[in-house]
Amino acid sequence: MTGPVVVGTDGSDHATRAVRWAAGEAAARSRPLRIAYATGHGRPYLSQEDSRQIDGFAEGVLEEAVALAHRLDPAVPVTTAVCENEPAACLLGEAGSAHGSSWRTSAAWRRCSMVWTGSPRTRRPRLPGSSRPCARISRTSR
Template sequence: MSEGPVVVGTDGSAAAARAVRWAAQEAAFRHQPLHIVCAVDLDLAERLSAETTRRVREAARSLLGEAAAAASGRAPGLAVSTEIGREPAADSLLRAAASEAPQAPGGTAAEATIVVGSRGLGGFSALLLGSVGLTVAGQARCPVVVVRGTERPSSGVVVAGVRDEEDLEAVRFAGEAARRRKASLRLLSTWTYLQYVGSMAPMADVVRVAVEAEAAASTRMLGAVREEFPDLKVTEEVARVPSPAGELVAESLRADLVVVGARRRAHHTGRALGRVTHALLQHAHCPVAVVPRG
């Protein structure tokens, strides 16, 4: 599936402003348009007075104008469109991504990517990722990038967290991102070996070897990735760590982007994402891309 346009949400917050700038650069890298959405939940606003609804619309148009100007400033010549979303923010972004994705050459769907900031105006400072970001990342059937961290010079590295072969689409997304940025790609598989297993029986070594082999998905993918991206520097590592989430957060200090496959719970109560993805979205020091698995 080819990469299509970029859809980004704005609400006037500093986090959203950074997301717009990142999304503009990403759209320019792809030679694709940027679509900016400001969701005001007009279905709710219509229960307000006509004057209040008018002011809400005017404020949204003003925010969109500022965001579009910022996007054009970051990527001159970029095709930028704007929209006032009628639904709640997460619903508006999901719908916009579905409607903005065009047909690519050959009749295949060109997949849009949604970009959101780490926290909007409605968030408390203690919440590291707002509910909109979590909802979109947990429900989207297209890639979602949560723009975290602070703007800084490029490290020239894109990291892909790999658990198994179902993460191949995430690795491809990471490879394309690295290629566009003239960066290297680092495949990282992590595994946790419970220390107490070693005291249980001589079978501990058998368990360790089996678990380590299963974790080495990055090694198994290495040849295929190098064949698909022959001009890209690709490295891989299988690391035994106390915490896979902690290792990926640490890697984010040295990366321009961390990419993971979306691990969603089929019958979840509470968070929809797996605990490693959830923790990475809450604590990473750089933008994080969540790509549907399989």
Template sequence: MDLPVVVGVDGSESSLRAVDWAADEAVLRGAPLRLVYASLWERYEGESLTDDLTKPSDELMAEDVVDVAAQRAHRRQPGLKVTTQILPEEPEYALVHESREAAALVLGSRGRSGFVEMLLGSVGLTVAAQAHCPVVVLRGSHDNQVRTGSGGRIVLGVGGKEAVAFALREAELRGAEVDAVRAWRAPARETTDHPLLAGEPARLHEQQASDTLEEALSEVPEKVRVHRQTVEGPARQVLLAASHTADLLVVGARRNTGHLGLQLGRVAHGVLHHAACPVAVVPERT
């Protein structure tokens, strides 16, 4: 049985955009779509779509949210199998639990206005940090159209193997190209006493980045075109710059032994807050 693509919905426009993206993703994967509403989320901003007063208002609101989301998914992809679930739980707990049996978990960005629109809310950060499957957060303002054979550009921050595998599969499904990026930096106070560093200390770090790329991309599907790039600079800034012309940015997050869930580093945390395109955070097992 194919694992579903799961979407966390709350009635906001951001979560409805996530439904659009996830519906397209589910069709690409040949997977069902599952819409999940955690009833302890903040209320849907707007009047209830029904006047049935025989049920508690929270229950009516939850039903409205999932019904609207399901209708939107069916309009987007008429033949898609869609199921819905209302859970009386905190959203962080509910979505992390859902991630155990999901191909991917898709969320909208939770910003409201002004500078805050650039920032991801606490639910999204917690889920991205603890989920057991890739988490896609709908950053950016473009329409995020995803169609079979539609092409496009996926930026991969090369680190762990799971993120690499996810990016390559996404590219294969979409007919997209991959820009595999490895950032590198020479320490500001690099010593030149060592014979390997004498004369060209920066070149050694660039070569190490290039070697990392080659090792990570040793098995690329025949139909996927990959561009390898080593870029000098902080990884977060390099990937944020690349996100402005990307359809998807993929980064890994390592599970820190002895702690609950994934411990998001500065790179994943930064791109989730500020990327100009959807971001996929892929759990890396150690």
């Protein structure tokens, strides 16, 4: 498999653990790291000012995540993305674009794994319109 290791963050403790893990994976596999923040605000009811504030918050979270990744391994190239999708679609889209395909194609045709750092009660991400999880899920205990 080629392309970057893709991870999502929202600045929470769980997401920070995911960024740490992904940075380690990227370093171990000599691959770049792509960190994404899903705003989920592609909805018409938000004002332009609300959208700017959300994007500003997302950029701040991403800056912190990039700084963490560089502290862990300065040699790993890191890029970021702010997505207007929900988290599952955002991550699959970033993984798909890293491989030159759409997120739907990536989810349907590529073997992938996802580390889910949410609590056991957190619902697994699902493809829109599907009752099946979008990826194999592993919970971490760290």
